[in-house]
Amino acid sequence: MKVLIDEEKCVAAGQCVNASPDxxxxxxxxxxxxxxxxNPSAExxxxxxxxxxxxxALxxxxxx
Structure with a gap:
């Protein structure tokens, strides 16, 4: 798994931090x-x- 973010789309809602703070x-x-x-672990x-x-903001x- 590879995570990609688009800072231009981000609206700073913080939902991602709540869902996965690691x-x-x-x-x-x-x-x-x-x-x-x-590249987070499988866990x-x-x-x-x-x-x-x-x-x-997807x-x-x-x-x-």
Whole structure:
């Protein structure tokens, strides 16, 4: 699994951080998503898929 983010689309809602805090964070200054791990382990896969699904801006893509 590889996680890709589009910072231009991000609306700083923070849903990704709530869904998968081991993979996503937000910048202090503007709340834009920060990718902590672009290749998360299999144990985190469900959380990462959920984060992509709940992103209101569809800024997260997953390549399997």
């Amino acid at each position: 993979v996503f964070d937000q910048r202090e200054e503007d709340g834009i998503v920060v990718l902590l791990n672009e 985190l896969a469900d959380d990462v898929r959920n984060a992509a699904a709940v992103c209101p 800024a997260i893509r997953i390549a399997e």
